Amino acid sequence: MCLWRGKSGYKPKFTTKETWLNLRPTSMQQVWTRGVWFPMATPRFAFIVWLAMQNRLSTMDRISVWDRGVDTTCVLCKLEAESRDHLFFKCVYSAQLWKSLVKGMLGNTYSEDWGLIVQKVSNGGCDKKLLFCLRYAFHAAVYGIWRERNKVRHGESVLPVETIIKLTDKKVRNKLSLVKMKRKKGMEDILSYWFQTRSS
Numbered sequence: 001m002c003l004w005r006g007k008s009g010y011k012p013k014f015t016t017k018e019t020w021l022n023l024r025p026t027s028m029q030q031v032w033t034r035g036v037w038f039p040m041a042t043p044r045f046a047f048i049v050w051l052a053m054q055n056r057l058s059t060m061d062r063i064s065v066w067d068r069g070v071d072t073t074c075v076l077c078k079l080e081a082e083s084r085d086h087l088f089f090k091c092v093y094s095a096q097l098w099k100s101l102v103k104g105m106l107g108n109t110y111s112e113d114w115g116l117i118v119q120k121v122s123n124g125g126c127d128k129k130l131l132f133c134l135r136y137a138f139h140a141a142v143y144g145i146w147r148e149r150n151k152v153r154h155g156e157s158v159l160p161v162e163t164i165i166k167l168t169d170k171k172v173r174n175k176l177s178l179v180k181m182k183r184k185k186g187m188e189d190i191l192s193y194w195f196q197t198r199s200s
């Protein structure tokens with residue numbers, strides 16, 4: 001006799017639902033989605049982050065799998081091969097943006113390692129203001145770097161890093177002004193919190 005092993009032991013019947021749940025790494029997925037879809041996120045930023053979380057952006061390391069002759073060099077630093085983990089934020093160009101945005105906020109726990117950053121933005125448990133600023137800065141930085149990379153790949157010249165820092169900071173500030181206007185508990189002084197961490 002054939003039996004199907006499910007979470008609750010052996011069963012004579014096969015269920016699609018149980019099989020799907022067994023195959024899918026549910027807990028892992030739930031953890032990082034918290035860093036992607038959160039209240040007041042900007043959908044077009046969140047979408048790019050969602051693709052990046054699954055390593056589904058068309059970075060050159062992935063393109064080179066089916067297009068062997070392609071130049072995989074990162075167009076932002078022109079030093080190393082392009083991959084998700086390089087762009088976010090090991091690349092010397094993107095690292096300057098990331099550092100400028102969050103180093104003051106994170107201090108000793110600051111990192112340019114994708115895995116560690118994802119852990120940080122996905123886990124709650126820290127200060128509400130810090131978590132929102134960190135998540136939003138992460139979204140704005142990933143979106144900004146990806147957009148810049150695409151522009152340069154299509155023939156435009158790379159923006160000076162000071163300019164991309166200014167533009168990204170402006171996006172974060174605009175969002176924080178909106179959050180402030182909503183008068184959510186514990187978020188009233190979020191904008192001045194951002195200014196403080198940026199200048200420290």
Ligand SMILES: [Zn+2]
Nearest residue numbers: 074076077091
């Ligand atoms: Zn690079």
